[in-house]
Amino acid sequence: MNKKQRNALITIAIGAAIWFAPVPAGVTVVAWHLAAVFIATVVGFILQPLPIGAVAFIAITFSTLSGLLKVSDALSGYGNSTIWLIVCAFLYSRGFIKSGLGKRIAFGIIKAIGKSALSLGYAIAFSELIISPATPSATARGGGIMYPIVRSLAGALGSEPNETAKKIGTYLMQVGYHCDAVTCTMFVTSMAGNPLCVALAAKTLGVEITWMGWASAAIVPGLLSLLLVPLVMLKLTKPELVSIPDAKQLAQKELDAMGPMSRSEKYLTAVFLGSLFFWATSGLTHIGATPVAMAAVCVMIIVDVINWKDVLSEKGAWDAMFWMGSLMTLASALAKSGIIKWMANSAGSAISSLGLGWVASALILLLFYTYIHYCFASVTARISALYAAFIAVSVAVGAPPLMTAIIFGIFADVPISLTHYGNGCAPIYYGAGYVSQSEWWKNGFVMTTITTLIYLTIGAACLMLAGHMDLSSSTIGAFCGIVTAWSITHNLPWYLAIILAIAFGIGFGAFNAFIITRFRFPSFIATLGMSSVIRGLLYFFSSLGTADGSAQNINFLNDTLYAIGNKKLISEFSICVVIMLVIYCFKFIHSWEEKRNQSAAPAGAAPAAAPAETAAEAAEEEENVTDDLELVAVITAAIAASEGTSPDGLVVRSVKRAHTSNWKR
Structure with a gap:
């Protein structure tokens, strides 16, 4: 048996093993079989028992003969x-x-x-x-x-x-x-795919890039x-x-x-x-x-x-x-089958369940999102299939929305270097015949890894320095929830417990604002330090009363808070969601009145001159509006604590969906 025959058997064996393996729950048989064909095709590209054009054409032909693809769909890649x-x-x-x-x-x-x-x-x-x-x-x-x-x-x-x-x-x-x-x-x-990231970020997270x-x-x-x-x-x-x-x-x-x-x-x-x-x-x-x-x-x-x-x-x-068109057909069919989203959701759920904190969780998601590009022949297709899901999961575990949206947008392009089908430009340079496939993949992996490390270190720092962000919001929310729960377990009325939690939230927010505006600390440094302090306080409050001083859950049940969090008032909206909508309406009316007053100013009238420092402070305040969101976080934390769930629960997500594009983050 020569080398090509051995490589052909290895390619077929890998494809067959996946094809006949048990289909996971949540994945259709067709999607699983398409994944088997795609993986076998990529293995064939690596081992090359035949020229890659022939390997790709055989894969497309098999997909039509086995009923995985219609002939019109199988040939659609060549018309891309x-x-x-x-x-x-x-x-x-x-x-x-x-x-x-x-x-x-x-x-x-x-x-x-x-x-x-x-x-x-x-x-x-x-x-x-x-x-x-x-x-x-x-x-x-x-x-x-x-x-x-x-x-x-x-x-x-x-x-x-x-x-x-x-x-x-x-x-x-x-x-x-x-x-x-x-x-x-x-x-x-x-x-071409970068504007798509901008649009998806606005729709998914309500942030403007x-x-x-x-x-x-x-x-x-x-x-x-x-x-x-x-x-x-x-x-x-x-x-x-x-x-x-x-x-x-x-x-x-x-x-x-x-x-x-x-x-x-x-x-x-x-x-x-x-x-x-x-x-x-x-x-x-x-x-x-x-x-x-x-x-x-x-x-x-x-x-x-x-x-x-x-x-x-x-x-x-x-x-x-031939080979790029075939690969595009398979990659497109794989994305449409839903197996890519299943992989993304499974990875997100698994990472979220580890409780690693948002930095580690978002990093794992980002690396998975980067190196899964081996499975894609189009950057735009990968963005369409994964971008929205991954930024949503990252924000759900506590990552700052704007930073997450930009980083995942940049990392949509970082792994282009990986393969000779990484984007539309790759087959052109590869087709010149100067670089072997093995050398291309080796160099691509090295360059992608170097670029990844640069963006995760220097890039993350530049992103933080380029704009203001609050890295303590999730810990403040969690702390307010702990304060509420601890107060109620010590026989404080539920409404006083919430007021106390709100007071703590306002206090932390005010301290952040003072440090940032008075001493001109970069916001990410000030709020990162505050986040560390609050984590220590969380441990302190959750360990009070324990024999060995170790942290533990604070379990309690308050009928009023339970009703606020679960009782439905309007259709499927619970009381807490209605409260958030009312708060939002007041905010919207206030903003509308301000705009109306500005537009009602006499035509041609010059606005009153403001000192440079005052204008700068106003601009900074506009960038760092946190009061509304902290209030939402406090109420959410209180209700979540009553249900024994995460503070990043239903309430905030529901309000964000209601009109997420107008929230100041």
Whole structure:
């Protein structure tokens, strides 16, 4: 038995083992079998008993024969717009090579800064950074703009696929791809799926992620990651051509030999600039990246930059179409089957039950959310399937909503580097033939892990420093619940117990506000310290009266609080929910009256000038409004304590659903 036959048996055995394994509760048989086919396909990609295009096509064919997919659904992946953008990017590159424009640009770059492999790597990184905010399609940016230039650079330095790939081509291809992945994380407008995260965050958590808010959180760790890409790849790929001492002379000689720009080069320059313009203005023109790329290919054929034989002979494009289209079909079917949501919900429930605290719980969820990208061939598909569920679970365990929304949005893009199907740009760079699959996956895992560590350390700090947040709100709520329960067990009337709890909540909030506004402490430092203090007080109160001083549950039952928490007044709304809605209505009326008074001011009247310090304090106060939410937390804690449940229970969730977008967090 040869190696390929052995790998084929391993692939089939893994798929069969999952196929015939017991189907978990909450998962349909079809979903489980689709998961078996998908996992077997990924294993086949790794072991490669056949070329990956053949493995993917066999998987799609088996899915139709077994009844898992209809023929129309099985072939839908080949009609995906991203697939055709990939094909057009390959043809774009063919035009750059055939016309000589790519070679001219490459030698121009080498002449300017081509002292070494590292300097070329930084030229690629800098170019990606410059165009990324204005190019919302990562496939168009990486595959349509940067790839032809990177490919031409490799060719200009005598590095071709396979035999001479290690000379410098492997290094340049990996730098180009991983720089594209990093720039996707840095701006809302640098990747098509990022605006979807913004929309889902608003719907799920009621938080608004601004362009500047995202950029403020991501720019420092993103720049650091981008600076590290050429260095890390230099160590991992080890190009033979590290130093290029005579690069400028070589480049000038080649440019002189090429002479003036040819007719094809001029046509392609116009096509390239036009494509760049329409890709950058897609938000205004509403023309997608794929139609622009298709139009560019059509123009190149019409003006004879490339011909139809060139289109047919571009084997990399059609190979990528087969395996990427098949994988997109399987990944899409897997997401629609519900098994991904089942995995997310199961992971969330399991992590929540561990009682690790919100930091550890959110970190575990984030890592799971990152590395599950091995199961996805589209970043947007992963966002659609998992983003809302994961941020909801993270906030439920106590994570700050805005920070959670931005971090999970950034980490939607971080694992793009993992695989050769991580996003639409990956098959283009991989299809060039400079990097083996095993090397791609190894380098991708290393780069993803490095980027993850940078964002979890430096990135988290930047996010906290970029905006105000209260890290003590959940512990204040829990403490107020303990105060209520402890007071009632010591024969204090329930209404006095609630008043006492509210007093503690107001006191903690006022102390936080004093520290932040008077001494200008960063809010996350002040509230993190307060959270630690309150945790100690929680232990103290819950250990009072015990023989050995250990903390224990405070069990009690108060009929009035039980009725408030459980008795229904309006349809399915309990008394406590109605109370929260009344509070909200008062808040809404107050805000409406303020706006009406402002709008009633005489036209053209200048507002009264406020001292700079007063204006700053007002802005800070607006950012840190906590009174309403602390009041809700106190009442919630009191009711939750009466039921023996978590303070982060039904009441707050119900009120947030009622009109979550207007709550100040």
